[in-house]
Amino acid sequence: MSGPPVPVAELYDVSKSFGPVQALTDVSLRLIPGQVHCLAGENGAGKSTLIRVLTGALRRDGGRYEIEGEPVTAPTPAHMRAAGVQAVYQELSLLPHLSVAENLFMGRLPARAGVLARGDLRRRARTALDEVGLEDLSPDAIVERLPAATRQLVEIAKVLTADAVKVIVFDEPTTALTEAESAHLMEHILRLRDRGVAILYVTHRLEEMFEIGDWVTVLRDGGLSEAGPIGDYDEDRLIAAMVGREVSSLYPEVRREAGVPMLRVRGLRRFERSPSIDLDVAAGEIVGIGGLLGSGRSGLLLSVFGAVPTAAGRVEVEGRRVRPGGPRTMMSAGIGLLTEDRKVLGLLPELSIRENVTIASLRRDSRRGLLPGREQSQDADRLLDSLRLRAGSYDQPVSTLSGGNQQKVLLARWLLTKPKVLMFDEPTKGIDVGAKGELYSVIGDLAARGLGIIIVSSYLPELLGLADRILVMRDGAIAGELSRSASEEDVLHLASGDGGKAAADAVADDGTEEADRDS
Structure with a gap:
């Protein structure tokens, strides 16, 4: 009779704080070979912090970390990669101006007598690309000229070229992909699972969790909310575990007359x-x-x-x-426009929340060339309060906010222009x-x-x-x-x-x- 599956990576009661902010409190996570483990939670729930602890980018304050039963004391990203823990992030690590082959083996380029062995590099790259279904992609192609889905698969190929890959973390991999591209990526993740790789999958798209997930861990406010087989959940129960309340309908029910x-x-x-x-x-x-x-x-x-x-x-x-x-x-x-890419075309990340809100109204509200002062700031603060923005202070950099709160800042900016x-x-x-539910309500109210x-x-x-x-x-x-x-x-x-x-x-x-x- 076989026993329970043995985890390849396990976190026990992990905690992490940043000053007075407790980002994680006694969170445990078990990653099993041949299993897709989904990590769910709202922005700010602690998902990114947990991933950074797992990959060695952050040192935990408390708890234990084991790889195949062996304790991990002071992990670094290089240490964890060598131990077989790899990650594919939403912001890809590829160097856009270099070739696909150079990106795949950056830091491990084959050389003879100190000279790059280009033939050997192409052969190795060809093998790696074929493994992820990119048989038609040339190893010499420049990365910046590739579509998003292809770049995502190149990143996966890069991860797979490492020795003894045991765990792969996928952090919001389909955000910039079309439905067809996302489906292709899902198929490849399932192939990795069938090869015995442990997958940690993070996404805001609930339908993807139900499509490929075997197990789900739900975080809320930095703590463990629930965990169990994905088959035990439906969308309503998963949402309730994430937000701490029943969500009967995300969309406003009010019918308006044009x-x-x-x-x-x-x-x-x-x-x-x-x-x-x-x-x-x-x-x-x-x-x-x-x-x-x-x-x-x-x-x-x-x-x-x-x-x-x-x-x-x-x-x-x-x-x-x-x-x-x-x-x-x-x-x-x-007329106001909230663009698709708030980080590139919308927000000014180094400015404060309040400055990001008022910047579109400076020209209209200035007097004799002087910037508006207290009155406009008060208007901005009232708008942010009405949108229930979650922030310690409106003077903190807007880059410190979650995605949902950043969208509220952009919305407040446009509302200030009347x-x-x-x-x-x-x-x-x-x-x-x-x-999403909060933003839908705001749109309905507007x-x-x-x-x-x-x-x-x-x-x-x-x-x-x-x-x-x-x-x-x-x-x-x-x-x-x-x-x-x-x-x-x-x-x-x-x-x-x-x-x-x-x-x-x-x-x-x-x-x-x-x-x-x-x-």
């Missing part, structure tokens, strides 16, 4: 020969924009906001025509389920107050749960309009032009560079 027109777009063309787009948004209305990646959704928002030039078109806000003049003109007219229309591009990207809302989202349940009506884009044009009662299949049918299944099978799997996918 009011007067707030935004009217006619004949918008991004280029001379591109399709003409008409768009209307009324006060109190939430309009969703769906479509496959590359259909032009984000490009439409950028065009309306004046961030990219257009070849033709007319924009009216509250019945008044707005002459083209760039984002500043559109902001003055009452907008009439707010446009959201992938508003919950990288945000945990608890923060519409109830009479703002016109536009939401671009690749997550169809979010689009169908929030929007009063949905415009579906295909090849830069509006392919059709759907009501709130539409199904995911209805959206995919319009988005693909040839049926929902084809759309699901072929979502943006064309090797397009990530930065150009949705332009």
Whole structure:
């Protein structure tokens, strides 16, 4: 009779604090060979801290750490990699200007008499790439020219070239991937599991946990909430374990009546020969924009906001025509845009929370060239309070906040400009389920107050749960309009032009560079 499975890595009652903040309290974790172990929890629950302890990037304050039964006393990242603990992070470690082969063996490049042995490097790289299904990728390809999914698989290949890989941590690996790319990655993770590798999988996408997970550990407020076989959970129970309360519905139930027109777009063309787009948004209305990646959704928002030039078109806000003049003109007219990539295009990470909120209003509220002072700061603080921002102080750097709270800072920035229309591009990207529910409530409240809302989202349940009506884009044009009662299949049918299944099978799997996918 066989006994219980023996863990390859185990943490016992691990604790970690940063000054007065207790990040982890008596958390235990067992990683079993041939098992996908999911780590769940809201932003700030302690997941990242636990991963850093596991990989040697942080020293624990208390508790024990064992690898195959042997105690780990003072781990470092190099020590843990040598012990077989590898990690694939959301922010990849690849060097963009070097070749795939050079990235795979950086620090271990084969050499003869002090000279790089390029033939040997290519042969080793070829073997590593074939192992992760990249048979058609040249070892000489430059990493920065590869699509996101390929870069993710190159990172996995790099991890697998290490000796005696026993544990692989995947930290939000599908955040920047399409549905088809994510499915490909899931298949490869399952192959690694079947080879006996212990997988620790971290994601905000609950459906991925149920797809590939064998076991789940749930953290809440730095402590262990629950742990057990994933088969013992459904989505409602898992959410309740994460947030500490029952979540009957993430989406606001309030039904609103559309009011007067707030935004009217006619004949918008991004280029001379591109399709003409008409768009209307009324006060109190939430309009969703769906479509496959590359259909032009984000490009439409950028065009309306004046961030990219257009070849033709007319924009009216509250019945008044707005002459083209760039984002500043559109902001003055009452249009705001929360971009998809808040870290690159939204937040100023070294500035404080309060400074990030007030920066869009400085020009409007300044007097005789002097920056506004106490009154604007008080307005910003009131907005942040109303959004229930979780922070020790509004003077702390915005980079210290979780993803959900960073999104609230951007939202407060635009609300301080007193907008009439707010446009959201992938508003919950990288945000945990608890923060999603809070943001959905805020969006519903803004519409109830009479703002016109536009939401671009690749997550169809979010689009169908929030929007009063949905415009579906295909090849830069509006392919059709759907009501709130539409199904995911209805959206995919319009988005693909040839049926929902084809759309699901072929979502943006064309090797397009990530930065150009949705332009």
